[in-house]
Amino acid sequence: MMSEVFVRVAVRIRPLRPREKLHKHRECVQLVPDSTQVMFGSDRLFSFDHALGPTATQDEVYTSSVQPLVQYLLTGYNATVFCYGQTGSGKTYTLEGGGGEADEEGGIVDRVAQDLFLFLEEKKRNTDNMETTVWVSYLELYREELRDLLEQPTVQKVFHIRDDEKGNTGNRQMSVLFIWLNEGNKWTHTIAICLLYLKSY
């Protein structure tokens, strides 16, 4: 059951990369054991809804911070997950995964796609005449420009972010968006990115 908190913030501290170790970089942020706090330097404490340290697995990140939202989606609510952080802090790794073949490296997007279909299957088994449609969009928002990543690179479709006279972007809707690839009747890979769904009008 989701509590009445609409925005939750999880912090993830990534491990030092081999090159950083080679250059003798040191961690400057510590996870406070058995808490959801992190410490900067020796005395600055910050609290979050979830705090995940350098040894946290992709699965721990997903189950603690995202999985409840997928359940929530099926009850008709919208949910948005986004990663924020400076360059190299691990946003792509957390969302899309480490790029390896191993399941444990899969990111949030893979796991959302897999679970969504599992949960839908389960719901379908317990519900008469249930029909579901899953819409898929894959958009990139970069420097105020939107690109449809499912379009052929040669097709230049222009999306606009539009405001009404009061400055509201009324037709804008945040969603969880994903694509999946089905090779030889087997779900071999899932990629998803959640950004922004805009009705083009």
Ligand SMILES: Nc1ncnc2c1ncn2[C@@H]1O[C@H](COP(=O)(O)OP(=O)(O)OP(=O)(O)O)[C@@H](O)[C@H]1O
């Ligand atoms: N939790 C982690 N465990 C192991 N390696 C990680 C982890 N998080 C990030 N990395 C590695 O650190 C590097 C930087 O991460 P990533 O590319 O995800 O950063 P980013 O925030 O997306 O950066 P940018 O904003 O420049 O795209 C990558 O080589 C990635 O594989």
